[in-house]
Amino acid sequence: MKFNYLVKILLIIFLFILFLFITINSYANSVFTELSENIFRLHILANSNSEEDQNLKLKVRDDIIAYMKQLTKDCTTKNEVIEKTKSNLKKFEEIAETTIKNNGYNYNVTLDIGNFYFPTKYYANISMPAGTYDALRIKIGKAEGQNWWCSLFPPLCFTDISSGIIDEKADENLKSNLNKEDYSIITNNSESYKFKFKLIELFNWK
Numbered sequence: 001m002k003f004n005y006l007v008k009i010l011l012i013i014f015l016f017i018l019f020l021f022i023t024i025n026s027y028a029n030s031v032f033t034e035l036s037e038n039i040f041r042l043h044i045l046a047n048s049n050s051e052e053d054q055n056l057k058l059k060v061r062d063d064i065i066a067y068m069k070q071l072t073k074d075c076t077t078k079n080e081v082i083e084k085t086k087s088n089l090k091k092f093e094e095i096a097e098t099t100i101k102n103n104g105y106n107y108n109v110t111l112d113i114g115n116f117y118f119p120t121k122y123y124a125n126i127s128m129p130a131g132t133y134d135a136l137r138i139k140i141g142k143a144e145g146q147n148w149w150c151s152l153f154p155p156l157c158f159t160d161i162s163s164g165i166i167d168e169k170a171d172e173n174l175k176s177n178l179n180k181e182d183y184s185i186i187t188n189n190s191e192s193y194k195f196k197f198k199l200i201e202l203f204n205w206k
Contacts, residue, residue, distance in 0.1 A: 024199055024203065029203065031196075032129060032131055032200050032203075034182050035128075035133075035182050035185070035186070036131060036132065037078075038154075038177050038178055038182075039128075039133055039134070039153065039154070040078050040081055040085075040136070040151070040152045041118070041133050041134070041135035041152065042065070042135065042138075042157055043116065043135045043148075044061050044138045044147060044149070045137070045139045045140060045143035045144075045145065046143070046144075046147070047105075047140045047141030047142050047143065048141070048145040049144075049145045050145070053141070054145060056099075056100065056105060056107075057140060057145065057148060059103060060095075060096050060138065060140060063095050063098075063099045064092060064095055064096060064138065065150075065157045067091070068085075068157065069155075071084050071085075071088060072084050072152070072153075072155070075153070078134075078153045078177075081152055081153040082134065082153075085136055085152070089111055092136070092138070093109055093111050096111070096138060097109050105141075107140050107141035109138065109139070110138070110139040110143070111136065111137070111138050112137045113136050113137075114135070114137070115133065115135075116132060116133065116137055117130075117131070117132050118130060118132070118133055118135075120201065121149055123150055123156060124156075124166045125166060125187060125189075126151075126156065126174075127187075127197060128151075128186060129185070129197060130201050131201075135149075136152065154170070154174050154176075154178075155173055174186075185200065
């Protein structure tokens with residue numbers, strides 16, 4: 001009798017753990033899928049980690065963002081931004097090459113639009129969990145240096161982050177394009193949401 005009772009207890013514990021695992025996995029996948037489907041990122045990789053190459057990366061970033069800001073100013077969806085980017089990919093390449101040449105370098109530039117893996121990233125007060133996202137990736141030269149990223153949609157690239165917080169317009173863009181839970185996951189620094197953030201990363205680990 002005691003053996004059968006112990007087996008039942010262990011079975012109940014196992015089923016509870018299994019239920020908990022499935023529930024958490026479902027939650028983590030749902031939140032990350034929502035984030036991934038609504039975010040289009042810009043990713044720029046420098047030739048190397050030398051000070052000169054890192055400064056060049058930032059100059060390329062500034063010129064790319066300036067053009068993108070005008071190009072997508074009337075876009076209201078992620079797909080619109082992606083389509084605008086695809087149809088003007090050659091122009092982005094020309095901008096990057098011109099910036100590089102004007103600064104005295106002859107690095108080649110490679111541009112791709114695709115679904116890429118990103119580790120955990122921070123932008124002002126935004127935390128983006130690790131995982132795969134659609135992005136415009138720009139590789140400068142050997143692309144072996146530290147990278148820079150932001151979100152082209154919702155548009156976070158066009159805000160001054162020197163204050164350590166995104167501006168009101170960028171914040172409203174986030175709220176209007178993400179559901180409440182996803183918005184809280186990437187902006188809320190409370191302990192409960194930090195824990196949820198870690199769960200999402202754990203269950204979406206590459």
